[in-house]
Amino acid sequence: MGGLEDFYTNIYLTVSIFSFIIFEPLKKASMFSKQFEIRWSDVDANGHLANSAYTNFMSHARMSFFGDHGFSMKTIQKNGLGPVVFYEHMYYFKESFLGTPIQVTIEVSGLSEDGMFFSFDHDFYNHKGEHLAHCQMLGAWIDLKTRKLTGLPQDLLELGEKFPKADSFKLLTKEDTRKFGVKPKPLSTRL
Numbered sequence: 001m002g003g004l005e006d007f008y009t010n011i012y013l014t015v016s017i018f019s020f021i022i023f024e025p026l027k028k029a030s031m032f033s034k035q036f037e038i039r040w041s042d043v044d045a046n047g048h049l050a051n052s053a054y055t056n057f058m059s060h061a062r063m064s065f066f067g068d069h070g071f072s073m074k075t076i077q078k079n080g081l082g083p084v085v086f087y088e089h090m091y092y093f094k095e096s097f098l099g100t101p102i103q104v105t106i107e108v109s110g111l112s113e114d115g116m117f118f119s120f121d122h123d124f125y126n127h128k129g130e131h132l133a134h135c136q137m138l139g140a141w142i143d144l145k146t147r148k149l150t151g152l153p154q155d156l157l158e159l160g161e162k163f164p165k166a167d168s169f170k171l172l173t174k175e176d177t178r179k180f181g182v183k184p185k186p187l188s189t190r191l
Contacts, residue, residue, distance in 0.1 A: 030164040032068070032106040034061040038098050048095040049102075049132075055088065058122045058135060061104040065120075070159040079153055080145055086138045086177055094132045101127045107166035109136070110176065114151030115160045116140050117172040138177065 036057055044050035062083070067073070076082070096102055103125045110119035117140050124132040143150040152160055 030107055030166055032061070032065045032164070034064050034104050034106075036060075036102050036104065038096060038100050038102060040098060043098050048097055051090070054090060054124065054133060054135070057102070057104050057124075058088065058120075058137065061106055061122065062120060062137075065106050069163060071156065075156070079156065080143055081141050081150070081152075081156075082144050083139055084142050086140065087180075089136045091134045092132070093134070094126070094130055096124070096126055096132050102132065107168075108163045109166045109168050110138075110170045110172040111160055111163065111165075112151075112172040112174075115157040116149055116151045117174070117177065118160075119172060119176075121166060121168070138172075140177070 034057075038049055038053070042049055042053035042056075063073070066076070066083075105123045105125070107121045108118065109121045110117070112118075117138065119136070119138045122133075122135040122137060124134075126132055140149050141152060142148060151157070
């Protein structure tokens with residue numbers, strides 16, 4: 001190695017160590033976190049982190065969370081399950097820009113008795129610990145053969161019950177999926 005390669009290696013190591021020093025104190029026991037660096041493909045025409053990138057970072061962080069808690073992609077596929085999102089309600093507080101390290105945290109804010117429904121709170125922080133955004137997300141598991149909502153098999157349910165939980169954790173029911181009153185409306189009823 002030499003020259004430019006050493007330069008980039010040193011930058012990577014510096015950013016990694018810096019991110020660990022800055023972000024590690026932000027964590028609490030019920031919180032899962034994933035670090036990212038904002039890439040060129042993550043910014044929009046305004047030059048800041050794009051809405052779609054927030055969604056992608058949350059999805060990536062959730063799948064990492066599931067993997068770390070025994071719900072690997074292999075396990076999920078073996079059980080014929082797929083996670084689906086009902087909604088993601090975003091609240092933006094501060095811009096973030098290209099090359100900036102960010103941390104996405106996750107707290108499990110709800111789970112149904114059968115494990116079918118789950119909710120997460122996501123928070124985005126920059127390297128200074130400033131709160132960039134918050135998202136409340138509700139999802140469920142579907143059976144990939146029947147394409148219908150399904151509870152978790154017993155072994156996965158037991159793992160799900162061990163998820164670290166937010167202080168605001170609640171037991172979810174089907175009614176929680178309709179709490180905003182939004183229902184499908186065929187186009188023919190709108191014309």
